[in-house]
Amino acid sequence: MFLYLPIAEISVNVLVFLFLGIAVGTLSGIFGVGGGFLMTPLLIFLGIPPAVAVGTEANQIIASSVSGVMAHWRRGNVDFKMGGILLIGGIIGSTFGVWLFRLLRELGQIDLVIMLSYVVFLGSIGLLMLVESLRTMRRSRSPNANRRKLHQHNFLHGLPFKMRFRRSKLYISALLPLLIGVGVGILSAIMGVGGGFIMVPAMIYILGMPTAVVVGTSLFQIIFVTANATFLQATINQTVDVVLAILLMLGAVIGAQVGTRLGAKLRGEQLRGLLALMVLTVCGKIVYDLIATPADLFYLVTGAAH
Amino acid sequence: MVTGIFAAWLIMSAGATRAQSEDPPVVVDLSKDFVAITAGFTGTEVLLFGTFEGKGQVIVIVEGPANNATIRMKERVAGIWVNGSEVSFEHVPAFYQILATEELGDWLPQSLREEYHIGLDHLNIRPLGDVSPGDKKMFRDALIRNKQEAGHYGRGPGKMRLVGGRLFRSTVFFPADVQVGVYSIRTFLIQDQKVVSTQVLPLAINKTGMEAELYRAAHQHSALYGLAAIVIAVLAGLGGNMLFRRN
Numbered sequence: 001m002f003l004y005l006p007i008a009e010i011s012v013n014v015l016v017f018l019f020l021g022i023a024v025g026t027l028s029g030i031f032g033v034g035g036g037f038l039m040t041p042l043l044i045f046l047g048i049p050p051a052v053a054v055g056t057e058a059n060q061i062i063a064s065s066v067s068g069v070m071a072h073w074r075r076g077n078v079d080f081k082m083g084g085i086l087l088i089g090g091i092i093g094s095t096f097g098v099w100l101f102r103l104l105r106e107l108g109q110i111d112l113v114i115m116l117s118y119v120v121f122l123g124s125i126g127l128l129m130l131v132e133s134l135r136t137m138r139r140s141r142s143p144n145a146n147r148r149k150l151h152q153h154n155f156l157h158g159l160p161f162k163m164r165f166r167r168s169k170l171y172i173s174a175l176l177p178l179l180i181g182v183g184v185g186i187l188s189a190i191m192g193v194g195g196g197f198i199m200v201p202a203m204i205y206i207l208g209m210p211t212a213v214v215v216g217t218s219l220f221q222i223i224f225v226t227a228n229a230t231f232l233q234a235t236i237n238q239t240v241d242v243v244l245a246i247l248l249m250l251g252a253v254i255g256a257q258v259g260t261r262l263g264a265k266l267r268g269e270q271l272r273g274l275l276a277l278m279v280l281t282v283c284g285k286i287v288y289d290l291i292a293t294p295a296d297l298f299y300l301v302t303g304a305a306h
Numbered sequence: 307m308v309t310g311i312f313a314a315w316l317i318m319s320a321g322a323t324r325a326q327s328e329d330p331p332v333v334v335d336l337s338k339d340f341v342a343i344t345a346g347f348t349g350t351e352v353l354l355f356g357t358f359e360g361k362g363q364v365i366v367i368v369e370g371p372a373n374n375a376t377i378r379m380k381e382r383v384a385g386i387w388v389n390g391s392e393v394s395f396e397h398v399p400a401f402y403q404i405l406a407t408e409e410l411g412d413w414l415p416q417s418l419r420e421e422y423h424i425g426l427d428h429l430n431i432r433p434l435g436d437v438s439p440g441d442k443k444m445f446r447d448a449l450i451r452n453k454q455e456a457g458h459y460g461r462g463p464g465k466m467r468l469v470g471g472r473l474f475r476s477t478v479f480f481p482a483d484v485q486v487g488v489y490s491i492r493t494f495l496i497q498d499q500k501v502v503s504t505q506v507l508p509l510a511i512n513k514t515g516m517e518a519e520l521y522r523a524a525h526q527h528s529a530l531y532g533l534a535a536i537v538i539a540v541l542a543g544l545g546g547n548m549l550f551r552r553n
Contacts, residue, residue, distance in 0.1 A: 004347040004482070006513065006520040011348045011482035059535050066543025108378065108389045227536045234532030238524050242535050249539065253546035290386045296455070298448030301376040301392060 007241035008052045014247065016046065021060075021251015022258070028064055029259020030266070031275055036061050036193035039248070041118060041282050048244070050111065054192025055239030056248070058229040061194040063249045065223045067256060072216025079167035079213050083220040085174055086199070089181020090225040096182070097189025098232050104190075108301075117191050118286050125197055126279035133273035140269070168209045168217075176207060185225060192229075194222040331359040332495035332503040334366065341480060341511040343518075349482040352509065354405065354466075354491065355475040362497035363408045364466065367424060368478050368509075370401030370458070371487035374434070377449045393445040394434040400485035402426065402453070403460040405476045407468050415499050422494065422501070426450050426459060457481040486512050 001014045020042060024035040036057050043053035072078055104110040159173035180202050184195040199218045203209045209217070234240040263271065334356030341350055358364055375398040381390030404410075404425065419428045431449070433442050453459040458481070466476040488510050495503040513521055523531045 002346060002348050004343060004345055004517055006517040007524055009483060059539050062536060062539035063543040063546065066540050067546040068543075070544070070547040108392060112386075112388050227539075230536055230539070231529075231532040234524065234535060235528045238528055240524070240532065240535050242520065242531075242538065245535065246538065246542070249542040249546075253542065253549065256546060257549065294380055294387060296448070296451065297380045298377050298445070298452060299380070300449065300452045301378050 003243065003247075005048075005241050005244050007056075007239065008048050008244060010047060012046075012048075012244075017244070017247045018251045020046070021248040022255035023251075024248075025064065025252035025255020026259040026262065027255075027275065027278075028068070028252070029256040030263035030271055035064065035252070036195075037118075037122065037191070037197045038278070038282060040192045041286060045285070049239075050114065051237060051239045052241055052244070054114075055230070055233035055237060056241045056244045057192050058188075058194075058226045058233060059240050059242070059245040060248045060252065061226045062223055062230065063245075064252050064256065065194060065219045065226065067253070069216060069219040069223060072219060075216075076167075077213045077216035078220050079165055079209070079217045080220065081163075082165050082168050082170075082177055082207075082209070082213075083217045085163075085177045086181040086184075086217070087221040087224050089178040089183075090185040090188075090195075090221055091228055093182035093185020093187075094189040094225055094229055094232075095185075097186040098229075098236070100186065101190055114191060115286050115290055117187065119283055119290070121187070121191075121198065122279050122283035122286070125201070126276050126283055128201070129272050130276035130280070133269040133276060136269040137273075168207075168213055170207065170209065172207065180206065181221070188225055189229060194226050196222055330503050330505065332364060332493055332505055333357055334491070334493040334505055334507065336491065336507060336509060339507070339509060341484075341509065342514040343484075343486065343512065344515050345517060347482060347517075349480055349484070351477045351479050353475065353477050355473070356493065357473050358495050358503070359472070360497065362495050362502065363406065363413050364474055365407075365414065365424065365463075365494050365496065366405040366466070366476070367422075367492045367494075368401065368403045368405070368489060369399045369492070370485055370489050372397045372399050373485075374398065375449060377445050377452065379445070379448070391441075393437055393441065395431045395446070395449060396434055397430045397432060398449065399429065400487065401458050401480070401489060402429065403478055404463040405466045405478070406463045407466045407474050410463055413496055413499060418496070418499070418501060422492070424494075456483070458484070480511065484511060 002011050003014045004011045020039070024039045024042070027038065028035040039060070040053050040057045043057065044050050048056070069078065101110060104113050159175050161174045162171060163174045164171050180199070184199050184202070187193070187198060188195040196215075196218050199222070200214055203214045203218060204211060230240055334354065337353035337355075341352065354366060354368075356364070374394055374396050376392055376394040378392035379390045380387045382388075406414075410425070414424065419425050423430050429450075431446060433445070437445070450459060454461055457479070464476055464478075466474040468474050488508050491507040491509055493505045493507075494501050512518070523534075
């Protein structure tokens with residue numbers, strides 16, 4: 001069953017994209033991640049023009065983040081104050097990111113920057129998760145292994161503009177979440193992702209937030225950052241394909257349900273190991289594409305297909 | 307159904323030929339003069355058919371709207387393929403396909419090919435800015451190769467079937483990612499290495515229905531389109547969450 005996408009301007013198999021939505025939605029249901037960091041490269045592998053993949057994925061992430069944040073909000077796991085500061089940083093960062101995106105596109109190197117960013121982030125996060133899950137598996141066998149300190153003090157706690165974040169049980173400088181927001185905002189504009197996969201570890205390891213509120217707070221601010229990105233992409237580049245976005249959202253809604261049920265049954269460290277392998281596989285494919293000699297050294301930039 | 311149209315047209319044209327003596331020696335028509343890109347569009351085939359008087363060869367050129375196109379070369383830097391130099395060309399047709407009743411040969415002299423831009427070697431593609439002749443050829447060849455790969459340029463002249471020595475027919479395939487716009491179908495009747503008759507037909511390819519509306523909205527009312535996209539996503543998220551709660 002084929003459907004012509006009005007903005008991507010290609011004809012696609014509906015079932016393939018529904019399945020992709022379900023698969024990535026299942027993963028986000030299990031792990032509480034948006035899934036953009038997997039979806040965007042997969043869309044590009046399937047022949048969606050990179051610019052449309054980035055713009056449309058931003059649109060789809062809004063849906064999965066709204067859905068996710070509701071569940072966390074009901075359990076009181078959203079730190080709105082922290083989320084607000086991250087969000088201010090995120091808006092600044094993504095606006096700068098869009099500017100950087102345009103500059104790099106004029107230089108003709110945007111594809112390379114997108115792909116290298118994916119290699120760096122997918123590679124390092126995939127490896128970290130793999131090591132972490134292997135360590136947990138080993139630790140569960142030997143219960144006497146040493147544990148990480150709950151709260152560590154370092155130079156970051158000497159920064160000015162200290163603020164109390166009650167929900168996160170933190171008293172830290174507001175500059176810290178602001179800067180993290182800016183950094184993730186830049187990346188999300190360039191890579192076409194919500195940034196949860198970078199935000200979540202940054203909140204845990206740099207800010208020291210309790211794990212329970214991390215995912216909800218991250219999702220809360222991702223809604224607004226991706227809404228901003230969707231609007232910018234729609235008005236500046238006209239690269240948001242709503243037909244494709246709706247296809248992916250449908251799949252993601254079904255997948256998220258499957259994922260939450262599966263997540264409850266499966267063991268955490270094995271799941272994390274599995275996700276790590278998937279992330280590394282996608283990363284490997286991008287690396288392969290970067291170093292393998294292309295069939296044709298020349299390619300059409302504009303005037304290819306419209 | 308197409309053969310039905312073809313037969314009906316033959317009868318009509320036969321009648322017309324008898325009635326008028328001033329008829330042009332070559333007449334051609336298409337199975338449709340409008341290609342609609344709808345939700346289920348996966349490319350389409352258009353039947354082209356016609357007749358000519360006397361001896362000679364018929365050549366048909368199907369050409370899409372011309373635009374600028376940029377072709378870029380990949381270069382290896384530190385083991386990674388990065389984007390290298392690029393060349394932009396103007397007057398690049400989006401689509402180009404030749405159909406002929408005979409293999410191209412002496413009957414179509416070089417002077418005619420140049421004059422009427424017949425054949426990929428004679429396309430009026432010109433580089434923008436200063437480009438060395440060597441680079442120009444390399445990038446021009448690459449441009450044509452890429453277009454052929456995408457099915458937008460023919461790999462060689464397509465063969466037209468000749469019936470009874472004066473009726474010809476053939477099909478042209480437009481792939482799913484064909485560019486919208488007005489295409490021109492130029493038909494030449496060649497006798498003794500000279501063009502004795504030409505006919506030009508337009509073929510419009512456009513999006514229709516929901517596809518066209520969405521495309522127009524995205525480009526003409528992009529702010530509203532963006533806001534609508536956000537609202538749809540929020541509603542989808544809330545809807546998904548309600549399904550969650552029930553379970």
